Amino acid sequence: MNVILEAIQKSAIRIKNAIDVKDIGYSQEQNSSGETQLQLDIQSDLIIEEELSRIPSVHTIASEEKEHPMMLNENGRYFIAFDPLDGSSLVDVNLSVGSIFGIYDGVFSPEKMIASCYVVYGPRVELVFADEEKVSLYLLQAGEFEYVKEIRLNEKGKINAPGGTQQFWAPYHKAMIDSFFARGYRLRYSGGMVPDLHQILLKGGGLFSYPGASDKPEGKLRMLFEVFPFAFIFEKAGGKAVDGTKRVMENEPRHIHDTSPCFFGSKDEIDEVISVYAGQQ
Structure with a gap:
């Protein structure tokens, strides 16, 4: 696992350099969702593929930018799904973006997730890595990632980051979000999943929160690349991650690009989500 973490760290440094100097214009290509890819999306995807391909223990990789998984080593053990540059459309306005990694043992299934990781490219480059033991924060300094601290969530927080287009929300979801604001929760939403x-x-x-809505009943965020990695991290940090009614890690994708509604947070807030959504069943 240390070898994989080192490869992710090397990828992050290269991607940060690409963000600083790369042409951020649109390419002529589209990703698996039909979205036109930025040059940075393509470059970041290639960087991560190149770094992971050097590791014999990595069997298969799957990227948010590729339609199908790619086998690297037939005798490998680990399956790694990644979003190479989440929120890349925010680069041109100089907001933080990130990379997300889910590490699976033998198959792309939440039951087999053994670690996850994300990188934030902002004023500072920070990396968060979670395994079965703890959630660790690292900071890039002088070309190397240095351990900073363990991350633990409180039972209750004060931030509310509501995703999706409000006009498509269910009335009970909007009432729940408004209720949090009425109790003094602060709006913090950049449009980038990683920084938020x-x-x-x-x-x-x-x-x-990124709920199922009338325009996207199954949500927008992809289970393997975005939802499961963050669910793993939040649970290991003492929080919770649900799809509205149950642990999101209990869902099983049929396709690598399947999506799910998702709610991440500290226990108090997620318990309230479950209560509100249970009343709609």
Whole structure:
């Protein structure tokens, strides 16, 4: 696992350099969701593929930018799904973006997830890595990632990061979000999943939500690349991650690009989500 973490760290340094100097214009390509890819999306995807391909223990990789998984080593053990540059459309306005990694043992299934990781490219480059033991924060300094501290969530937070387009929300979901604001929760939403969830983790708690809505009943965020990695991290940090009614890690994707509604946060907020959504069944 240390070899994989080192490869992710090397990828992060290269991606940070690409963000600083790379042409951020659109390419002529589209990703698996039909979205036109930025040059940075393609470059970041290739960087991670190149670094992981050097590790004999990595069997298969799957990227948010590729339609199908790619086998690297027939005798490998680990399956790694990644979003190479989440929120890349925010680069041109100089907001934080990130990379997300889910590490699975033998198959792409939440039951087999053994570690996850994300990187934030902002004023500072920070990396969060979670395994069965703890959630660790690292900071890039002088070309190397240095351990900073363990991350633990409080039972209750004060941040509310509501995703999706409000006009498509169910009335009960909107009422729940409004209720949090009425109790003094602060709006923190950049449109980037990585920086918004990073803020909730480092500030001690709160709620990030991306519900199923009338325009996207199954949500927008992909299970393997985005939802499961953050669910793993939040649970290991003492929080919770649900799809509205149950642990999101109990869902099983049929396709590598399947999506799910998702709610991440500290225990108080997620328990309230479950209560509200249970009343709609």
